[in-house]
Amino acid sequence: METIQVNMHEAKSRLSELAELVVQGRRVVIAKAGQPYLDLLPHQPQRTTRTPGRLRGEIRMDADFDQTPEELLSDFEGN
Numbered sequence: 001m002e003t004i005q006v007n008m009h010e011a012k013s014r015l016s017e018l019a020e021l022v023v024q025g026r027r028v029v030i031a032k033a034g035q036p037y038l039d040l041l042p043h044q045p046q047r048t049t050r051t052p053g054r055l056r057g058e059i060r061m062d063a064d065f066d067q068t069p070e071e072l073l074s075d076f077e078g079n
Contacts, residue, residue, distance in 0.1 A: 004026060008031070028040040
């Protein structure tokens with residue numbers, strides 16, 4: 001994989017183009033005063049840790065929640 005190094009001014013001028021190259025898998029390094037300063041990377045969604053019970057007391061189920069009418073079951077089954 002070829003690394004592309006551009007100076008800060010050039011990176012500002014070509015940001016959209018450089019971003020597209022990064023998304024395609026190329027490595028882009030932005031330099032400051034001729035020295036590597038930072039890497040341009042694609043966004044990686046951050047996974048959040050699920051907290052069980054965080055909505056406790058905010059969700060209410062009706063008393064007949066698990067009592068599905070036969071007519072509705074029949075409709076789902078195609079009868």
